[in-house]
Amino acid sequence: MRIAAFGASAGRRRRSVERRPLAGWAFVSPVVVLLGVFLVVPVAMALWVSFSDWNGRGSPLSSGVGFVGWKNYSDLLLGGGLATQNLGTALRNNVYYVMFVVPLQTGLSLFLAVLVNRRILRGRGFFRTAFYFPSVTSSVAITVLWLFLFSASGVVNAVLGWFGVTGPNWFSEPSGLVHLVLGALGVEQAPAVLAGHGLLGISWWQWLSGPSVAMTAFILMAVFTTSGTFMLLFLAALQQISGEIEEAALVDGASSWQRFRLVTVPMLRPTVLTVITLGTIGCWQVFDQIYTGTQGGPAKTTLTPAYLSYESAFGNQQWGRGAATAFLLFAIIVLLAGLQRFVLRERGVPRRRRFVAVGPAATTPRTPEVVPR
Amino acid sequence: MNTTRRRTRGTMAAVLVAGAALALAACGGSSSSTSPSASSAAGLKILIGSSGDTETTAVKDAVQAWSTTSGVAAQVVVASDLSQELSQGFASGQPADVFYTGADSFAGYAKNGSLLAYGDKLSTKDDFYPSLVEQFSYDGQFYCAPKDFSTLALVINTDDWAAAGLTEADIPTTWDQLAAVAAKLTTDGRTGLVFGGxxxxxxxxxxxxxxxxxxxxxxxxxADAAANVTALDYVKTQLTAGSFAYASTVGAGWGGEAFGKNLAAMTIEGNWITGGLSADYPDVKYTVVELPAGPAGKGTLQFTNCWGIAADSAQQDSAISLVEYLTSTDQQLAFSKAFGVMPSVESAAAGYKQQFPALSAFVDSATFAQNVVNVPGASDVISDFNSQLEGLATGDPAAILGSVQTNLKDVIDNQ
Known part of the structure; x- marks a missing residue:
């Protein structure tokens, strides 16, 4: 085929254009087949399993497997039994995990990126590698390390001991942080309003528990391991910002904090969106750490939807329920990712000005803000 | 232009069909279509979840010996995550022929038809402890041969015991006595009795x-029976008094670790503790006695595994003959010698006691041991119960058992 021949006559070019789709499909077919076999078909089958009563024996597509409609989903969301309680507990745990990990890792990785981006910093290469190192280490290895560090007589508690603090028995302490704080303020029992009502099988008081001490150790671990990766993303974005913009801001008399807050961070908005989205997705999918570390304990406070899905399927032989849990998790992630895109979408500066003030005066910025571009 | 587009669509369809066909082929389809699998040519496949090299070697040697006499090739595979690998096998329609099956997951596999109910075909079936046969029966059928079993007993640190001025006559036989000696053995940094919560x-x-x-x-x-409330009330009282503690509370992974590190003077464990102690804490001296009797008499729990045979196995007769060999009195005693398990047949009890006179209490406990719950789908309920038991010291036993009752009733009613 001479598809790629340059300077061909108009007739030949048209023919080559016509032949291109077939050749194109031939070239992409390996990827299409691979994606189909390893992605589309398994996802479609899992979706089918979530609507079926498949019991784990033989193919889910065999004739003995029945369609049960929304039963698996309604057992999980509306059943009110143990399945609902487990889902509610898992969602509660994961919501706190996301609420703490995402802001902390985004903040820390931006901070690290700004530090190692400085031209005057000595040994930049060393620090970049050092900060990135936890990200390339296997999460299982880090979990095992964490179990030792945070054991009752581990290093962390020894260090806390220097300051006269008796550290908790991290991975077997189910009390939630909010409950601990409230307990310290004298609120030991749940107010009747919170204890009597609830969502997804667990009371509002339990929803408000905060992450357990065990979960806090996992939160610290997630921040430790992922900040390096996101630092790299921020670093790449920071290096895209040309020095002239910085200089222009400097000439306008912006202080270094103002330059960071009003010039650098707005220009990093696409990267912030990427980091927050990837971070949220990663946090909702947390599994390895739980599987290797605590298996959901103590008192289910490190149970997450991903682990719950695995446990219902492989541990309890309830494949439909496991698959349904996985698709609920999928829906949550898609919704949140969409929400983040909406909140952090590009908003043109002029339009915002128009909203602020109407009239000819609005064309000249009156605020001392330094506006990029 | 039109023909091209049609052809393109045709190609795309072909690609998708090929992909789907490949994927479906990979999923195995129903067992009837491709039953004589590649594994039948290679002989029996035995999947085990091993506790370590000694167990693996012992099982491999035994299977090898059977292979030589029977002429059937057999291969032992050690699973890193047994339940996951079993599930994969059952879903693909080509599971291992013979495999370890835990009492807690047994009923689930029996219910979905993955297991062959071969118990009644065993010539030695009357030799198994009746309670073990009951554990591996589903819908009135004896499914699989118990591999071995273990019971819980009271393990006492003899040095601590003597140091507290206690003698053999003080070995507790009632709850009150247990509470008294536990209180006496509790010192600063050591709890009288520690066990997993x-x-x-x-x-x-x-x-x-x-x-x-x-x-x-x-x-x-x-679950909400008054007897259970009495039991949890008793444990709660002792936990609050500080003479009992959970292993996690004293910073140990399990009772054996707390016992080995002398964070506990007594613990409640099965006979596997002997292996752990001799490997990690060889200097600890201990004695094993039966658990004290409660208000209703003696009682303990027993844990067991069976040799499951797949309903989809192409060589069920060879598999049954292998299991008969592996559960024979002599072979079980050989396993006991190699890695300390307790034989599941009554005819081997005397031989076990002879091998391990210090551990007779574990075998003697078999007469009053209770099986663990094996209702399909109950493992969620048990893990929920466990998570509530972690908070027993500050919790309400009746409320805990009440919620377990609700959940367990749901599971049983939905059978």
Whole structure:
């Protein structure tokens, strides 16, 4: 085929254009087949399993497997039994995990990126590698390390001991942080309003528990391991910002904090969106750490939807329920990712000005803000 | 232009069909279509979840010996995550022929038809402990041969015992005596009795009080019975008093670790503790006695595995003959010698006691041992119970058991 021949006559070019789709499909077919076999078909089958009563024996597509409609989903969301309680507990745990990990890792990785981006910093290469190192280490290895560090007589508690603090028995302490704080303020029992009502099988008081001490150790671990990766993303974005913009801001008399807050961070908005989205997705999918570390304990406070899905399927032989849990998790992630895109979408500066003030005066910025571009 | 587009669509369809066909082929389809698998040519496949090299070697040697006499090739595979690999096998329609099956997952596999109910075909079936046969029966059928079993007993640190001025006459036989010696053995940095805060330990107290999570025939949930409340009340009182503690509270992974590190003077464990102690804490001296009796008499829990045979196995007769060999009295005693398990047949009890006179209490406990819950789908309920038991010291036993009753009843009613 001479598809790629340059300077061909108009007739030949048209023919080559016509032949291109077939050749194109031939070239992409390996990827299409691979994606189909390893992605589309398994996802479609899992979706089918979530609507079926498949019991784990033989193919889910065999004739003995029945369609049960929304039963698996309604057992999980509306059943009110143990399945609902487990889902509610898992969602509660994961919501706190996301609420703490995402802001902390985004903040820390931006901070690290700004530090190692400085031209005057000595040994930049060393620090970049050092900060990135936890990200390339296997999460299982880090979990095992964490179990030792945070054991009752581990290093962390020894260090806390220097300051006269008796550290908790991290991975077997189910009390939630909010409950601990409230307990310290004298609120030991749940107010009747919170204890009597609830969502997804667990009371509002339990929803408000905060992450357990065990979960806090996992939160610290997630921040430790992922900040390096996101630092790299921020670093790449920071290096895209040309020095002239910085200089222009400097000439306008912006202080270094103002330059960071009003010039650098707005220009990093696409990267912030990427980091927050990837971070949220990663946090909702947390599994390895739980599987290797605590298996959901103590008192289910490190149970997450991903682990719950695995446990219902492989541990309890309830494949439909496991698959349904996985698709609920999928829906949550898609919704949140969409929400983040909406909140952090590009908003043109002029339009915002128009909203602020109407009239000819609005064309000249009156605020001392330094506006990029 | 039109033809091209049609052809393109045709190609795309072909690609998708090819992909789908490949994927479906990979999923195995139903067992009837491609039953004589590649594994039948290679002989029996035995999947085990091993506790370590000694167990693996012992099983491999035994299977090898059977292979030589029977002429059937057999291959032992060690699973890193047994339940996951079993599930994969059952879903693909080509599972391992013979495999370890835990008592807790047994009923689930029996219910979905993955297991072959071969128990009644065994010539030695009357030799198994009746309670073990009951554990591996589903819908009145004896499914699989118990591999071995273990019971819970009281393990006492003899140095601590003597240091506290206690003698052999003080070995507790009632709950009150247990509480008294535990209090006496509790010192600064050491708790009298430490055990894991879970159903698999506290269930023994429930058995001693005459309770249990389900009725003997498995048809009714009895979690909220008064006997169970009595048992948990007793444990709660001792936990609050500080003479009992959970392993996690004293910073140990399990009772054996707390015992080995002398964070505990006594613990409640099965005979596997002997291996752990001799490997990690060889200097600890201990004695094993039966658990003290509760208000309703003696009681303990027993744990067991069976040799499952796949319903989809192409060589069921060879598999049954292998299991008969592996569960024979002599072979079970050989396993006991190699890695310390307790034989599942009554005819081997005397031989076991001869091998391990210090551990007779474990075998003797078999006469009053209670099975763990094996209703399909109950493992969620048990893990929920365990998570609530972690908070027993500050919790309300009746409320905990009430929620377990609700959940367990749901599971049983939905069978």
């Amino acid at each position: 879970e159903y698999a330990r506290l269930g023994a107290f429930m058995a001693q009080a005459g309770g249990g999570l389900i009725s003997a025939d498995g048809s009714k949930a009895t």
